[in-house]
Amino acid sequence: MTRSEGFVAHAFESLRSVRDKSPLSARNSSKSALIKEIYTIFQAISNGLSVENLRQTVVEGRLLLHSSYETRRSIWNHINRRYFAFNNEWVILSLAEASKEGMNSPSFLSLAYLYYVLRDKLTFKFVTGPLWKRWKDRITTIDKGDFLSFLDKESQENSIIDRWYDSTKRKLASNMLSALRDFGVLQGVMRKKIQRPTIAPETVFHLLSILMIEGLRGQNIIEAPDWRMFLWTNADIAHALNELSSRRWIGFEKTGRTVIIELKKFPDVEK
DSSP states (O other): OOHHHHHHHHHHHGGGGOSOOSOOOOGGGSOOOOHHHHHHHHHHHHTTOOGGGHHHHHHTTSSOOOSOHHHHHHHHHHHHHHHTTTOOHHHHHHHHHHHTTOTTSHHHHHHHHHHHHHTOHHHHHHIIIIIHHHHHTTOOEEOHHHHHHHHHHHTTTOGGGGGSOHHHHHHHHHHHHHHHHHTTSEEOSSSEEEOOOOOOHHHHHHHHHHHHHTTOOTHHHHTOGGGGGGTOOHHHHHHHHHHHHHTTSEEEEEETTEEEEEEOOOOOSOO
């Protein structure tokens, strides 16, 4: 196996570890999207900073300008868990490449959003559950009370939520909605409205690759709840897959409920 073939094999195989399968956590009660920090880090990587030296560079204050060591360490722990802990070089390189288009570009924001949601089970449940349902029902407003109601319902099956302080739940609600606003899924400060984010083709390809390495095929890919992160219907999904096909990143055929998807583009270390 050549180095390139080995990279491709590892890049896809390690995508199995992306999805958070741990017990529900209130970890995001202390930090929200961290867009500026994430962007700074991936821009530094695109400029040649090695991942091996990244943690030390961050916590020592040579990259992020937060004055407190504990703040920098906490930020690093959150960012590391979201984007680095599952050790996928393709994801890291893709985010570094996307950072070249700017912090608020769809390429960077949508890819950062994808892994933000997949790396926290509670976030995934909220976004693909009540947030998606409100959008589908054409209810575009959402507030902290909606998130707290979601926690109450989840606590019936996840008793760990009952152990969280009320203050933790309120901080979690505030940070969750703020993060979704920063990623472009919500808009507004005091009164937030749901909006469909702009999703780059690279982000679509990343999610498709994850679903396929998890074993989904054909119509099951289109019916996967993960696409709800983008507030997409089946028609939106098919349109996005057709775009990937036109770029020759995938082969895609759909006739009724018969769906054939084949990957043609593969992870590339040459950026």
